Amino acid sequence: MYENYGLFIDGQWREARDKRVIAVIDPATEERIGVVPHAGPQDLDEALRAAADAASSWAATPGWERSKLLRRISDDLRQRVEAAAAMMVRECGKPLAEAKGEFLAAIDQFDWYADEARRIFGHTLAGRDGGTKLTVQYRPVGPVAAFTAWNFPALLPARKIAAALAAGCTVVLKPSEETPSSAFVFADAARKAGLPDGVLNVVTGEPAEISRHLIASPVIRKVSLTGSVPVGKLIMKLCADGLKRLSLELGGHAPVLVFADADPVAAAKACAAAKFRNSGQVCISPSRFYVHASIHAPFAAAMAESAKALRLGSGLDPQTTCGPMINARGRERVESLVADAVSHGAKVLAGGARPSEFNRGFFYQPTVLDMVPEATRVMREEPFGPIAPIASFESFDEAIGRANATPFGLAGYVFSSSLSTANRAADALDVGMVGVNDMMLASAEIPFGGVKESGFGREGGQLGILDYLEARYVKMRHT
Structure with a gap:
């Protein structure tokens, strides 16, 4: 599967110097689908x-030349x-359409x-x-070390590579060793587009080894990570020794507030579609559902019905609407979260177990839990799986207080037909992104990122390039 790829260093594909490799596993079958190089210090x-x-x-x-190269990469990728x-x-494992x-x-x-790339504007005073x-100019920060997670193996690297190259930075990218192929495709497209050797490099291997080695190097001037909160804290500590510029897009635990004036069935269907995308393994996945008591019952029933209608299977099967989880470790964690919720009195409306029809693959049923107490782990920890916990609320202040009560602050969602309620709730949520009656937040033109322990810095949009630029001020006196 990866025969034409490997480590991409200085414009060349090659294997690791010591010949070590890492196996890549298909989560739908648990079979090895190939190997990728295990990069060592050399x-x-x-x-x-x-x-x-x-x-x-x-x-x-x-910038005009960088723009042309990026456009050629884009055209090749299409x-x-x-x-x-x-x-x-x-x-x-995600469905092919996804x-x-x-x-x-x-x-x-x-x-x-x-x-x-053509719109890096300074200003004059x-x-x-x-x-x-007095002139303020923007210059590239320098070589970038970029680290990405497995769950969006194309989008996450693209956000970092495209912005860094547009800003004039060179890049050493470490994609997830579980899902490396998209990064390989980007590197190959860049090579064919004529990107100069050394501007983009891709390495695979053991995450801790690579992050420590790259971040310790004086070559690296900026680090960008998409990953979990614990990994983000570790990367931040590593960056401190060299005072590296850093941007972090970390985990989330997105609250959904469904107010009394919302259509409960329409809201539930939208929530289910977003919740079970990529089997819930999405950083901005809606993951805590607070529904006004007056419409709680029809919302929960519609959510459960939507979950039961999903078809589990291999993502290559066109009938599949929900694939497996990425590995056994993730599935076991989801099982422990469900067990904890049930032990605290939560009611299982849909799912709640491994599907009996599969004897291989890391599958778990799309699960809807109702009447979930706030003290349960699933309401406090990022589930990162196909679990939808539902709770009810009575007042606006109660809903906002519970929504903001975690250390996460990536995304939040609001359903309301009242412009006043929607605006008040959007303003009150302590998150980096809010969707109102809409749950598809990510697109190239918007600044993606969070607050609190969900990280800092933004990717995408006009703001995204700023994380790869340094401001320089020049005062000139005419003689």
Whole structure:
């Protein structure tokens, strides 16, 4: 499956120097689908050297030229959607339609930043006397170490690669070793588009080894991570020794507030579609459902009905609407969360177990829990799985208080037909992104990111490129 790829260093594909490899497993069958190189210290040093050697010339490349290269990458990727999506399904299990949608969204990142590369605006201020001019310029921060998670193997790397290249930074990317193929495809498209050698490098291997080695290097000037909160805290500590620029997009535990004036059935169907996408393994997945007591019963019934209608199976089967979880560890954690909720009195309306029809694969039934107490683990910990816990509320202040009571702050959602209620709730939620009567938040033109322990920095939109730029001020006196 990965025969034409490997480590991508200084414009070349190659195996690890010590020949070590890591197996990649299909979560729907538990079968090995291929191996990828396990980069060692020598490989990482070569990737760092390549990024350092290319840094000055790439930073000096005019924005218009960087734009043309990004557009060529985008155009090349559009020819690869079918094959790349099928590879993604084999790695992470999501249905093929979801994989195609994700790959197209990743292409949008390259398309968007092809424009932003030409729009890195500084500004000029009048001096305090007639003989001076004050100028603020933006310059690339320098070589970037980028680390991405497995759950969106195309979109997450694309957000970092496209913005960094547009800003004039070179990149050493470490994608997830569980879902590496999309990053390989991006590197191959960049090579064919004529991106200079060393500007983009891709390494695979053991996450802790690679992160420690790359971040410790003086070559790296900025680090970007999409991952869990514990990993984000570890990366932040590693960055502290070298005072590295850092942006973090970490976990979430998105509350959903369904107010009394909302249509409970329509809201429930929208929530189910978003909740069980990628088997709930989505950082902005709606994961705590607070429903006004007056419409709680029809909402819960519709949510359960939607969950029961989903069809589990291999993502390559066109009938599949919900695939497996990524690995046994994730499924076991979901099982423990459900067991904890039930032990505290929660009622299982749908799912709640491994499906009996599969004897292989990391499948778990789409699960709806009702009357879930606030003290349960599933209401306090990011579930990152196909669990929808429902609770009721009586007042606006109660709903907001419970929604904001976790350390997470990535996304939140509101359902209401009242403009006043919707605005009040959106303003009150302590999160980086809010969806009102809509749960599809991510797109290339918006700034994606969170607050509190969900991280800092933004990816996408006009703001996304700023994380890869440094401001420099020049005061010039005319002589």
